[in-house]
Amino acid sequence: MTITQTIAPVTSEAVEEALLGFLTERVKAEVAPDQDLFASGLVSSMFAMQLVVHLEESYDIAIIGPELKLDNFRTVQAMTGLVLRLRAAEETAGDG
Amino acid sequence: MAEALPDERAFIAELIGDQPGAWDVAGEIPVELLHKLGAKGILCAEVRSAYGGLGASSRENGELTAYVGSLCGSVRSVMTSQGIAAWTIQRLGDRQQRQRYLADLTSGQLAAVAFSEPEAGSDLSAMRTQIRRGGDSVVLDGEKMWVTGALYADLLLVLGQQDDGAAFVVVPVNAPGVHLERVVNPLGCRAAGHAHVRLDHVRLPASSVLGGGGQSLPLLFTTALSYGRMSVAWGCVGIVRACLIAATSHARHREQSGKPLAQHQLVAAHMATLLIAEHVSTLACEYASQCWESGSPDMIVASVLAKHISAGHAARSAATAVQVLASAGARDDHVVARAYRDAKLMEIIEGSNEICQLILAQHALTVVPDESQ
Numbered sequence: 001m002t003i004t005q006t007i008a009p010v011t012s013e014a015v016e017e018a019l020l021g022f023l024t025e026r027v028k029a030e031v032a033p034d035q036d037l038f039a040s041g042l043v044s045s046m047f048a049m050q051l052v053v054h055l056e057e058s059y060d061i062a063i064i065g066p067e068l069k070l071d072n073f074r075t076v077q078a079m080t081g082l083v084l085r086l087r088a089a090e091e092t093a094g095d096g
Numbered sequence: 097m098a099e100a101l102p103d104e105r106a107f108i109a110e111l112i113g114d115q116p117g118a119w120d121v122a123g124e125i126p127v128e129l130l131h132k133l134g135a136k137g138i139l140c141a142e143v144r145s146a147y148g149g150l151g152a153s154s155r156e157n158g159e160l161t162a163y164v165g166s167l168c169g170s171v172r173s174v175m176t177s178q179g180i181a182a183w184t185i186q187r188l189g190d191r192q193q194r195q196r197y198l199a200d201l202t203s204g205q206l207a208a209v210a211f212s213e214p215e216a217g218s219d220l221s222a223m224r225t226q227i228r229r230g231g232d233s234v235v236l237d238g239e240k241m242w243v244t245g246a247l248y249a250d251l252l253l254v255l256g257q258q259d260d261g262a263a264f265v266v267v268p269v270n271a272p273g274v275h276l277e278r279v280v281n282p283l284g285c286r287a288a289g290h291a292h293v294r295l296d297h298v299r300l301p302a303s304s305v306l307g308g309g310g311q312s313l314p315l316l317f318t319t320a321l322s323y324g325r326m327s328v329a330w331g332c333v334g335i336v337r338a339c340l341i342a343a344t345s346h347a348r349h350r351e352q353s354g355k356p357l358a359q360h361q362l363v364a365a366h367m368a369t370l371l372i373a374e375h376v377s378t379l380a381c382e383y384a385s386q387c388w389e390s391g392s393p394d395m396i397v398a399s400v401l402a403k404h405i406s407a408g409h410a411a412r413s414a415a416t417a418v419q420v421l422a423s424a425g426a427r428d429d430h431v432v433a434r435a436y437r438d439a440k441l442m443e444i445i446e447g448s449n450e451i452c453q454l455i456l457a458q459h460a461l462t463v464v465p466d467e468s469q
Contacts, residue, residue, distance in 0.1 A: 027462055045314030046400075046455055047462070049322070050393035052315070057391035065190055065307025068315050069261055 010059060010087050015080045022054060023076065033076045048073045055079060061086040100156035104138050105163055116168035117429030119287040127206075127248050130174055135204035138164075139175045140182035147198035149182070154385035158330035162381075165334025166341075169438030170287035172334065174206070176327040176446075177245035181207035181253045183323035184264055188306040188316070197266060200251070208249040209320060210240035210293055218451050220313050225256035225295065227263055227309065232302045236265060236273075240293040244445075246276055247289035253306075254295065255316060262316055263309030265300065273298035284437035322396055324446045325403035326384060332406035332442050333377045335435045339410075339417035340370040342432050346421050357420070366416050373409040380405040397459050404452035410439035 009015075016033055023031045027042045037043040043051070051073050052063050061083065063072075072082045099105060111129055119125045133139050136150075141157040143149025152160065157179070165172040178201060185197045201207055216222035225238025238256055246252065252267045252274070267274060279290035344367055347358035357363045384402035387395035414435035418425050425432040443449050 028465065044458060045312070045318055046396055046458070048312075048315060049318040049396045053391060053395060054393040057393070065188060066310050068188065068307070068311040068319070070312040070315065 010084065012080055012084060015059070015083050016076055018058070019076045019079055026050075031076060033080075035076070036074055037076075038070065038074060043073075045070070051079065055083055059083050059087060061090060100159045101141065101150065101152060104136060104141070104150070104160060107136060108133070108138065108160075108164060108167070112164075112167050112171065116170070116287075116434065117431070119168065119170060120434050121286075121429050123281075123286050125168075125170055125174070125248070125287045125289070130171070130206055130248050131204040133171070133175075134178065134201070134206055137202045139178035139206070140201055142179070143182050143186070143198050143202055147186075147194065148202035149198065154326065154388040155382060158326065158333075158381055158385050161327055161330040162334035162337065165331035166338040167334075168287075169285045169331070169335065169434060170289075172331040173285045173288035174245045174248060176324060176331060177208045177249075178206060179327050180209045180320050180324045181251070184209065184253055184320045185266070185306060187319050188264060188311070190307055193266075193303070193306060197251070205250040206245065206248050207251040207253060208243050208245040208289075209253045209255075209324075210243045210246070211255050211317070211320070212241045212243075213239055214241055218447070220317055223255070223257055223262075223313065225254065227256040227258045227265055227305065229258070229302065233299050234265065234302055234305055236267065236295045236298040236300070238295050240295070242279060243291055243293050244285070245289045246291035246293055247278060249289075252293060253320075254293075255313075255320070257313065258309050261310040262313035263311060264306040264316060264320070265309075266304045266306065267295070267298060267300060271298050271300060282441075284434070284439070284441040286437075318396065321446060322399045325399040326381075326388065328442055328446045329377075329381050329384065329399065329402035329406040332403075332410035332439065333374070333381055335410040335439050335442070336370070336374045336377050336406070336413045338431050339413040339435050340374050342425065343367065343370055343417040343420040346424060350424070363420060366420050369416055370413055373413045377402075377406040377409040397455070400447065400452050400455050403446060404449065404456065407439070407442040408449065410435070411443050414439040 020031055029042060056063055072078055111132060141150040141152035141160055145151040161175060164175055182198060182201045186194055213223055228235045236254060236256060249269055252269060254265050254267050273296040275294040276291040282290050347363055347367060348356055350357045358367060380402040384398035387398040414432060417432040418436050421432050427433060
């Protein structure tokens with residue numbers, strides 16, 4: 001994607017809050033940051049793929065290769081960690 | 097209707113010509129022709145130009161897929177396989193894998209994707225194909241069924257289980273231990289090169305595992321299938337368009353009881369039904385492509401919706417067109433007869449009608465507000 005996008009703020013608190021908001025809107029339930037989304041049945045693998053696309057688009061990151069494992073999407077905290085890690089890697093590599 | 101990729105369309109029209117009927121009867125497409133389409137980047141048109149592709153948008157590629165689908169369901173099936181392979185490599189491969197394999201897939205090499213197994217269709221947990229690591233190589237064992245395009249392929253993308261998850265492995269068809277067995281007399285897409293594949297201790301360099309492996313099986317499956325569903329959905333739009341053209345043209349010219357068929361009201365109703373089918377399935381595909389292009393999370397469900405809508409319309413439109421053409425279309429090599437057989441398969445592959453309904457039902461129960469709360 002070459003178009004410059006407005007990227008949502010990328011602090012741990014901001015990512016976590018935005019994700020909780022996204023999930024609450026999509027799954028119509030209150031979600032805790034450390035809740036196992038798969039175990040609680042809130043999220044299917046089909047929805048996990050929607051989360052992948054949502055995170056990529058919102059934070060201008062590419063979730064590819066070995067990052068594509070369910071543990072990275074199991075909780076809001078795990079997803080927040082993934083976003084911060086990939087953003088940091090992106091900034092050091094300057095690699096699109 | 098704006099025509100995307102006009103040069104590619106002209107190339108396709110000239111290359112395919114009036115041969116699809118004969119290919120269907122023979123059960124084979126001349127493989128050189130597929131290599132030519134592949135070398136133009138037509139079979140996986142969304143691959144970016146940096147990798148040697150046409151860099152088409154989802155909608156442009158969709159319209160191209162519909163065009164191929166209106167001419168020949170078998171070539172379109174090969175196109176779907178090649179497109180899934182390219183998309184999966186782009187999505188999962190590391191930089192070197194993307195450069196190497198996407199260059200291969202846009203320069204004439206053909207790829208097929210192996211998902212289904214004797215015991216595992218939609219039930220992924222039953223998948224038995226094993227990828228075992230050993231030093232800097234991997235060893236594959238397993239059995240895959242109904243691999244579209246496998247008989248023409250140079251490369252197979254094989255989905256299998258690992259100790260720590262799952263992976264796609266790029267397997268050269270000529271690697272020792274790869275055995276293909278042609279699917280005899282398939283109901284539809286008869287020239288699409290379907291084969292069962294047996295992998296008997298196939299040893300490959302570890303660099304053949306896309307992105308190093310260890311990924312989630314359902315996520316890999318959904319990733320690959322999402323492209324496949326888009327491609328099948330647009331291909332079904334092509335089937336509907338071919339049926340609309342064949343039926344209207346026949347109804348205009350064929351006369352019974354002193355007037356064209358189209359002026360008999362019961363036949364006229366079929367014309368309206370076909371027009372509606374074309375419109376609705378096109379809109380569903382355009383919406384899904386729009387989601388795909390904008391990176392919307394809705395693209396996953398939109399692709400299921402588009403596939404389900406278009407496959408259903410293709411199957412019903414083909415039945416309608418055969419009915420309108422009657423004896424004029426009732427031979428296997430006729431476009432409506434091929435559509436009739438091909439479309440039925442489209443209600444089965446890439447998520448059967450029933451699997452699509454289950455996914456859509458779950459989506460409805462998740463996103464639609466609960467009024468009682």
